[in-house]
Amino acid sequence: MRKTIQNTFADLTIASMISPDDPLKILFDSIDFSFIYKLCSSKYHNTGRQGYNPQSLFKALLLIYLGYASSERELAKRLMFDGRLCWLCGFSYGNTPKHNTFHYFRERLGEETFHEILLNLIAQALCLLKSKNLKLSIDSSHIEAFASDKDAEWGYKSKDFSFYGYKIHLEVIATPLPIPVAVKVTEANKWDGHCLIELTDSARKQIEKKVKTVKAVVADAGYDSIENAKYLLENNIMPYIAENPRGRKNSIDAGLIRVTTEGRFLCPGSVELCYWGREHKRGRVKFRCGLFKQKGEGCLFRQICYKKSDYGPSFYFKEDIDIQNVMKAIRRKKTFKETYKSRTVIERVFNVLKGIHKLCDLRFRGIRKVSSHIFMSLTAYLSRVIAGLKAKEELIAV
Template identity: 25%
Template sequence: MLLKQQTIQFSAHSTLYDLIVPKENILRKINDLIDFSFIYDELLNKYCTTNGRMAESPVRMFKYLLLKTIYTISDVDVVERSQYDMSFKYFLDMNPEDDVINPSSLTKFRKLRLKDTDLLNLLINKTVTIAIEKGIIRSKSIIVDATHTLSRSNPFLAIDVLRERSKLLRKTIYTFDDQFKERMPQKNTDNDLEKELVYCKELEKRIENEPSISSIPAVKEKLNLLKETVEDTQENLTLSKDTDAKIGHKSAESSFFGYKTHLAMTEERIITAAVVTSGEKGDGPELPKLIEISQENGIDVDTIIGDAAYSGKENLKITSEQNIKVVAKLNPSITQGNRKDADKFDYNKDADRFVCPAGHLAIK
């Protein structure tokens, strides 16, 4: 069950925050600047308002995740640190003597409550709103471009994350006991996700069997992060191909399997819109959506700055109708010729070639 409003119990110890958490502390600044109540409205449909046990405030749970992201720590460690770090408690709107949540509640929240929630555009909208209110955004120009994102089912991405976190764990251990290298398991040298998971589990086991090492706070933090990464990887491991991802091209010779994130941002470097497509899609066709979302987020757009991919006939027509100036090099290859709509090919400016509707790169 979720109450309409979180009840805040003030205590005589709350004045400690003014003594311990300085005004220049980044968490104090964020908390004082942003009203996080919009999180409650966004996640209300994820909870029952009449039945069940009293739920933790979704706003506070979301703040736990922000702390976890800002400091790159596990669910277990962000909760543990919130017990004694006064800046964390201040950020979470807790009294100094309040108890923290069970880490399993945070794990459930990030895996279930945030499912199917468009947090990306929600947070972009809030960021733009605050930037406008504070007078940070003054320009009426937006810069547009796209970046590549590997599919979650791509095994090399998971391996890279696991290897990086196991590496950080080993380096931390060696700062305390350089001789521990002799007791480490043999590293996995194959690009095989299953073998990497086996290696990480064996690494965890050997460290946990050495209390003199595993009890060191710095080691414990890195160990917990690796364990959480292993669990998440196992839970999301998909042997079948991601059906939504497609092969995209960074150049005529190199490709990737995944998605494209199309972005718009102001000259002040504030992101105003984001659209995610499969990897084979061209950049140009997403410009109307980027303009529309930017305008919905409160940006008065009068100029678009981008590369040749955004200067197609349709885009020039749409921007002309809205009196928006396009600053981009004209490229004749993106005009599509006289093809019928059903036969149109997307132009991939990275590979400088057309991509057919099925996602295949043209050879001529």
């Protein structure tokens, strides 16, 4: 693969005509793309015809997600006739790649390399942040897939809204220019709450490399679980997580269950409950009605408890009451509502990704290819953030 090109007279003429204030030139000059060549060197063979510089191919592919082309075919045509784009990407005029070159380039790099490039840009963005104590916001968004995509699954945003596709789980630094620091792509049927620990761990590794710390995580009720709260508190991170009203109250605290001096658990109808095992994932213990074999015969509340099914009522006891009490205290703080408002920054990021950087313009099948597409969309967003932060730095310096 080529590292440098022989500039022609046409190339030098085009370069002299590009203004220093050209938006794309400013954006590309703000980012250090030099690491891409070394990162991709193992993907190429030393024998045969020399290919295009992977740094140039990546910058060209980024043009799609920056809005300069709608597809790889259109991108190839733009590079062929637009000398400005050709020069800024690093190609020689008249010697630009065909559309299928970009397809093979995606295949050659794969999901892992695109993710490595994204992480490098995250590190560049973190270097421009002045604040040391950072607040993170986490959320997910849906992406609809083709009906023929075998990796996709059905997911639900609400009772009335279902979709077939994937979820992008994202964690960003809540600043005026939000910076994505961790991302995970899953099938649509995955619960959001399971991704908080993994994403926050990944974000902490990135942030701590730049001698910064995570002080708080803001999330909606979909992330409300004892496991998540316990992880954040153990790592000295303040959990600003909204309460999930479904199944959060302990049956004993709610006054539904009475415990006798002998340790017997009685329901409101004074029927002794049967222990029915422990749910490890949810951290709770289950009890069933003691008359479930008789389907409630002999109980005054039979018509109420066994109205919907013959299974009868179930009661759940949370194992870690202390964590729940800590979360209640945090939610009662005066600063909770004000801090929780910062969660909306991640919604704005998703709006930008979908509206400008083609996040929902899915043309691929399979979770690996979809992940590469999402990483490129985030890279386009991050490149604009880095250019904005550097421009702000220069204004302050002046």
